[in-house]
Amino acid sequence: MVLRTHDLRKKLREHLKSSALILIALAAVLGSSAAATDWAGALYILTGVEDSAIVLDGSQDIPDLSDRMMYVASGSKGYDIRLDSKLDVTIRHDGQALTTVSKKESISALLTRMGITLSPLEMVAVDLSDQELVLTVAEDVTYYDEVREAEAFNTVRVANPDLPKGTERVVQEGMDGIRTSIYEVVWSNGKCISRQFVEELDSTAVDQIVEYGTAVSSVGRTDRIASISKNADGSGTLIFESGATLNFSQAKSMTATAYTAGHGGADYTTATGTFVEVGTVAVDKNVIPLGTRMYIVTNDGIVYGMSVARDTGVKGNKVDLYYNSYRECIEFGRRSCTVYILE
Incomplete structure (x- = not known):
């Protein structure tokens, strides 16, 4: 028999917060001989009263259930649970539901009083999730154990x-916090035969x-852009394959050409007094101020990379990129490009 106070998927969380399910695996001695004693000679498993199930086999302290008007007692023949009087009790057995009101008695005595004698394979589950006490007598019992770690x-x-x-x-x-996990526990013939993880509810950690x-001032020429993060104002971040990032304030669509020293009147020094080298870019200083740091990529995939506006000689929305040889300039020709103005 599977005990489910609520549908597992929809209401398991709510049920486990308030549930105090007590599983009692009674031995075959709970027959006519057990009726004459206060002790069930049984194995009790308590769940819902502590962070995890408690097996009353002498290895743990006896829990305090006084707030439930119940008391765990031990004797020479084992453990039993004594009830206060005037508790509403429902007993489910063989498809029937019997109701009674408890006296000051043990659970085993109550069952005997109601004419219920357990077979050697039957167990008793005591569900304290509601106001009344519900006892279910069955050979197989499944319950859900809430474990906090x-x-x-x-x-x-x-x-x-x-x-x-x-x-x-x-x-x-x-x-640090507490993790709450739910396990499905199956008992049969007075023994735990299965305990399986169901789900993790939450964690307070x-x-x-x-x-x-990841921000850097420059990247190597072999590093490539992996992705670009853009903001609404036109600024953004270049994210490189190495994990480094360059922030830009603006991305400008421009036309790029190429030049080299000794051709077309180009000198070996720039308008700002530096020597020409790869990474030197000639600009219209009214469009891009001299000294501006840039990262340049052509629209067809040529990466010119890190560069600085150090030279002049072009007009309008254009950039002239320095290469070391005239042949490279010819191969480059004229291309559309994106110029990222670096912060």
């Missing part, structure tokens, strides 16, 4: 493109959140 907090690391690479900060302190910086 201490759980250490986890540390979650989150990339922050606004923090310099190599730095980190704790934005939420972690806190609080994750520690650590932000680590």
